[in-house]
Amino acid sequence: MGGNALDTRLKLQYFVTLQTLLEQRRQARFLLENPPEELASHQARFAERRRLLEAKKEELARVKAEQVALQQEVDSLHKEREHFRKQKSMVTNMRQLQAVVSELDHVEAELKTREEKLLALWQQLEALEKDVASLSQESDEERQAREQLEAAFAVQKQKAEQDLARIEARLRETQKLMGNASWEEFxxxxxxxxxxxxxxxxxxxxxxxxxxxxxHLVQVVKSAAELAYCDSCRRLLYDPETVQPLVFEP
Structure with missing residues (x-):
């Protein structure tokens, strides 16, 4: 694009300013949205612990329900065993005795199997409750580290928000200075x-x-007599020794 050197240099300065401000805005937004690596790592560990905690709670609820149901079965078998024991003492012949003893043996076997399983469930419940308690607790060291990291991130976010507001204002100011035609071109x-x-x-x-x-392109860029683009990537070029971004009031 042609034009006198002053007009082109000024337009180029506006374009360089916009590019600089947009990069600063990208960085400010990144700092605003992304916690420092140490805090992100801490948050990831915390999220994983919460995931494990929820999984353990679900497993605990399932095992508790299984334990309650099995306890009911065991209680029922205890009653059934007492019933057959009473019947055993009341039989009047060998055939009745054999039938009652057979039923009693069956109940005893079922009761033993279920009581062993119930014991295993109680042990599993105890282990799960310990896991849940452990995962639910945050040590003083962890809490202090988390609070320090969160406080540092809060400061980072506050500064990024202030920087972002200032950058947005400077973008608007530059757009106003350069005019709509140059703004649309950029x-x-x-x-x-x-x-x-x-x-x-x-x-x-x-x-x-x-x-x-x-x-020749290098000379054109250095002179800023016209806007010059890289033949390869088609980006607008400028000479950093002669063209600088606008300087704004603090």
Missing amino acids: KKLWNSRKPTAVVPMDGDSCSACHAQLRP
Whole structure:
């Protein structure tokens, strides 16, 4: 695009400013949305512990229900055994005795099997209750570490929010300064190459794709007589030694 050097240089400065602000906005949003690695690791461990805790609670509820049902069966078998014991003492002939003894033996065997299983369930319940208690508790060291990390993240978020508000204000200010036509031109460029549409030269190369630039293109970029684009990646180029972002009031 043509135009006198001053107008083009100024437009280029606006474009560089927008690129810089948009990158700063990306970084601020990242800091706002992403806790530090140590806190993220702590949160991941906490989430995993909560997952395990919920799984243990579900298993505990299932085992408790199984234990209650089995206890009822055992109680019923105890009554049945007492019934046959009484019958055994009241039989009047061998055939009746054999029948009662057979029933009693069957009940005794069933009772032994269920009582053994019930004991195993009680042991399982005890272990699960210990697991639930352990997973439900947070040690003083863990709590202090968590609180310190959360406090640090709160400070990070507060600063990021302040930075983001300042960046958004500077974006609006730059858009107003450059006018709608240049703003629309930048948006078109940005949408085609985001998140990096305006890049500095690195010696005689493009800093984005590292392609070596033609000597004539290097001279055009340095002169800022017109907007110049990398032949390889089509990003807008500028010379960082001569074009700097706008300086805003604090």
